[in-house]
Amino acid sequence: MSLASLTAIDVHVHVEVDDEGHPSLGGELMEASAAYFRSDHRTPTVDEIAQTYRDRNMAAVVFTVDHQGATGHPPISNEYVAQAAARHPDVLIPFASIDPSRGRAGVAAAARLVGEHGVRGFKFHPSLQGFDPTDHAVFPLYEAIAALGVPAVFHTGQTGIGAGLPGGGGIRLGLSNPMLLDEVAAAFPDLQIVLAHPSFPWQDEALAVATHKSNVWIDLSGWSPKYFPPNLVRYANTLLKDKVLFGSDFPLITPDRWIADFDRLDIKPEVRPKILKENAGRLLGLPQ
Template sequence: MLVPFVSLDPHRGKRAVSEARRLIDRGARGFKFHPNLQGFYPNDRMAYGLYEAIAETGLPALFHTGHSGMGSGMRGGGGIRVKYSNPMFVDDVAVDFPDMPIVLAHPSFPWQEEAISVAMHKPQVYIDLSGWSPKLFPPVLIQYANTVLRDKVLFGSDYPVITPDRWLADFEQVPIKDEVRPRILKDNAARLLGLAA
């Protein structure tokens, strides 16, 4: 099954809003933002027109959070600024758009506890596990995935960086409760994307 998410640059202003509406009409099921690469704080008001267009539909907005592998080890980090990906900037978006589902993509290193706090505090905020091998997940993430966030944590591999087979093999080694595994691997995403009741 393919569920199309699209990425638009919020710096494009009204053109991005028009493009979002066009893409929604053509079957887009979510929107992805990469603040590090796009060079903006998620709570920058210049992006709010775009968020309004997304929120009107009830579709999710996904924000890359935490350290990005892109630019790692390159001179000056390849010009990519990690500061834009602190999940606390997405907290403002969650307050201002309480009916727009939000996904915090990746374990938000070094701000994992901030991401957990935002997801616990805001009912429409989820955390996806893509971009990191599960064997590198911090214990606090595993603890909350097994308990209060068991319905708000989502599978993701970040293919081709991590293949789904490798991610799933590593996930088998992580102490996630048996009853929580199917929620993370399928059920939570199916509910978020409107594919299940």
């Protein structure tokens, strides 16, 4: 995989089912998420994901979320995601997810996943995983990821998981306030942190953190670009033009829909390739 051969890099793609049909979410949460996003095909296989991106000459960062400690639902294994992605090295880049409640076992797993399985980064979802990113009990995991030299993606803002359920299915939105990650970024300056999604209702907070901390990036997944707040577009065009990343949130939003709406957005011509692939290429260390 080389940057020059790709039209775009989607840094935010979910693996929602494994080859045995095991889903990433329990029934109630999966149904609420599908209804929230009005998704027609909520659980494509990894092979289907790969073909989707190969047909578009794009690459995709793929991952699941390990939230067993908070929800009791067994995760899709990180090893499966890595092995499935290895079937499609021309288009898929595997990330892993470690439940912070795993403690020292999670720290050991991080090193093994990178060293033995070729994982290129890690995904956290504080609201779904039920943890405060500033909890010092999680800091050894951050330290390990920083030492491995790979990025960490954190869900920020509102989530469609649990949306519309009584009590939101127990999901706490406040755990995904991007200001919590300001402390993490300050404590771990060598850890590259990606704030996933337009961070409603904390968009300005996300922009402030990404502008202030050189090790903080923003991905634009989970929203159609036509709904982006004006301030996000302004910063993407200027102060954060080298730190904003294309992400769709597939299968919840298709890359076709995202790109079509992005094409209508008032983004400077010289900034477009940065957002679509060049910034991600630098973050992921892809060859030119």
